[in-house]
Each structure stands twice: as structure tokens, then as C-alpha cells.
Amino acid sequence: MARNLSTFLYLRPKLMLLLLLGPPLLWLGVIYLGSLLTLLAQSFFYLDGFTGRIVRSFTLATYAQLFTPSNLDIFQRTAGMAAAVTLADVLLAFPLAYYIARHAAPRIKAYLYLAVILPLWSSYLVRVYAWKLILAKEGILSWFLAQLGLSGALDALLALPGIGGTSLSFSSIGVFLVFVYIWLPYMILPIQAALERLPTSLLEASGDLGARPAKTFRTVTLPLVLPGVVAGSIFTFSLTMGDFIVPTVLGNSSFFIGQAVLSHQGTSGNIPMAAAMTTVPMLIMGVYLLLARWMGAFDAL
Numbered sequence: 001m002a003r004n005l006s007t008f009l010y011l012r013p014k015l016m017l018l019l020l021l022g023p024p025l026l027w028l029g030v031i032y033l034g035s036l037l038t039l040l041a042q043s044f045f046y047l048d049g050f051t052g053r054i055v056r057s058f059t060l061a062t063y064a065q066l067f068t069p070s071n072l073d074i075f076q077r078t079a080g081m082a083a084a085v086t087l088a089d090v091l092l093a094f095p096l097a098y099y100i101a102r103h104a105a106p107r108i109k110a111y112l113y114l115a116v117i118l119p120l121w122s123s124y125l126v127r128v129y130a131w132k133l134i135l136a137k138e139g140i141l142s143w144f145l146a147q148l149g150l151s152g153a154l155d156a157l158l159a160l161p162g163i164g165g166t167s168l169s170f171s172s173i174g175v176f177l178v179f180v181y182i183w184l185p186y187m188i189l190p191i192q193a194a195l196e197r198l199p200t201s202l203l204e205a206s207g208d209l210g211a212r213p214a215k216t217f218r219t220v221t222l223p224l225v226l227p228g229v230v231a232g233s234i235f236t237f238s239l240t241m242g243d244f245i246v247p248t249v250l251g252n253s254s255f256f257i258g259q260a261v262l263s264h265q266g267t268s269g270n271i272p273m274a275a276a277m278t279t280v281p282m283l284i285m286g287v288y289l290l291l292a293r294w295m296g297a298f299d300a301l
Contacts, residue, residue: 194228
């Protein structure tokens with residue numbers, strides 16, 4: 001029976017393709033895209049201020065509320081944090097990824113791979129709360145800075161408006177540090193994979209033509225590795241935009257988009273506003289991808 005079935009499918013490749021791709025496409029269409037469409041539909045409803053019930057009639061009033069100063073401040077704060085985290089991760093990830101791809105011996109490369117992936121084996125919450133202890137006023141980082149006589153510099157940094165706080169564990173600086181640490185592996189791996197695919201002959205040809213290493217990096221390496229950088233930035237930027245755990249655990253009273261969505265959905269029951277706010281990160285990521293494509297970031301794929 002198994003031989004007859006395999007022969008039957010072999011002689012009908014279109015049916016075989018349908019059976020292979022049908023279930024995942026059905027899941028993608030019904031569960032994933034269906035959920036997004038439902039979310040989009042909810043955003044066009046509104047919450048009745050008197051009864052507290054959701055009125056299921058089409059309106060743009062919920063989207064109009066997104067342009068209030070408080071909500072615009074949340075969007076600006078979240079997008080700024082996501083951009084800063086992405087830039088910091090690129091600067092940290094590129095040298096390590098370049099060393100892994102181009103210079104590390106096979107044994108060292110395996111150890112470095114393990115070091116990059118190992119944090120992902122532990123619980124996300126465990127890592128976040130571990131950083132909360134590290135950044136606390138009584139934590140090891142404050143103690144280490146005190147031993148170096150830098151407590152005054154830390155206090156001056158925390159006194160800066162907008163980014164400081166009572167301690168690193170309750171400040172925008174602490175949120176930034178934890179975000180950079182949490183999403184760094186998602187930046188290293190795509191860049192390293194892009195560097196692995198970069199032909200060495202192109203770098204040698206650039207050197208043979210008289211280009212210095214800096215010019216070779218600027219004109220050959222970076223344009224060809226840019227798709228990997230964009231892929232990593234999609235992870236770091238989008239994950240930072242939607243995360244609510246890190247700002248809740250380490251942040252101050254300033255809200256991020258994820259916290260605002262959780263508050264509207266869970267505390268106030270304003271599901272239309274929560275749905276409308278979730279469209280903002282998707283819109284920002286769509287614009288980002290269009291700009292990346294316009295800049296030629298995907299030409300080397």
C-alpha cells in the first residue's frame with residue numbers, strides 16, 4: 001500500500017505539492033492572517049464612554065485618539081528606543097560576526113556559536129529579572145562602579161531628564177541595556193550568515209585593485225552584507241517595538257507601546273484602542289522595509 005501510494009503521488013506532482021504546502025498555508029491563512037484581519041476589524045470599533053461596552057459600528061474615532069499628545073509621546077519613545085537598540089546591536093554584532101565568519105578557527109567558531117546561542121536556552125523572564133538584580137542600586141554593577149570611584153558619574157547619568165531614574169533598574173538607560181542584551185543574538189546570527197556567503201575572491205580583488213581595507217569594507221563588504229544587517233534589524237526593531245516585559249520590569253512610569261496595548265486590553269477593556277495601537281508598529285515596520293528596499297538593501301539577496 002505504501003509503494004502504491006508513493007507511486008500515485010509521484011505521478012501527480014501537483015497533488016503532492018498541494019498536500020505538502022496545503023496545511024501550512026491553511027494555518028498561515030486562517031490563524032495568522034485571520035487574526036490580523038480580526039485585529040484590524042476591531043480597530044474600527046469604539047468603546048462607549050458611558051456604558052463601557054464596545055460598539056461594533058465602523059468609525060475612525062479610535063484612530064483619531066492615536067494623535068493625542070500622550071499617545072504620540074508613547075510612539076516617539078518606543079520608536080526612539082527601538083532605533084537606539086538596533087543601532088547599538090549592529091555596532092556590537094558586526095565585529096563579532098565578522099570574526100566568527102572570517103577569522104575564527106573551527107573550534108573557536110563552535111565555542112563562539114555556543115556563547116551566542118546559549119542565552120536563548122534560558123527563560124526570557126529569568127534573564128530580564130537577572131538584569132534587574134545586576135542594575136539595582138545594591139547590584140554588582142553599582143558596586144563595581146563604586147570601587148572605581150565612578151559613583152558620582154553614575155548619579156550624574158541617572159539625573160539626566162528623560163533617560164535617568166532612581167537607579168539603573170528603574171530608568172530608560174536600564175531598559176536600553178537590557179534590550180541590547182536580549183536581542184543581540186538575533187543581530188549576530190543574520191550578519192554572520194551574510195558574511196559567510198560573501199565570496200573571499202571579491203575582497204581579494206578589491207585589495208588587488210588598490211583599495212585599502214576601509215574602502216573595501218565600505219564599497220564591497222557592507223553593501224553585500226546589508227541584507228543580513230536589515231534582517232537582524234527587523235528582529236531587534238520589531239521585537240523592541242512590541243515588548244512590554246522589559247519596560248514593565250525595569251522602566252519608570254513612562255509607557256511603551258506594548259505596555260499601552262496591555263493596559264487598554266487588560267485593564268480598561270478598550271480592545272478597539274489596543275487594536276488600533278498595534279497597527280502602529282506594523283505601519284512603522286512597513287515603512288522601514290520600503291525604505292530599506294528603496295536603498296537597495298535587498299539587491300544582494
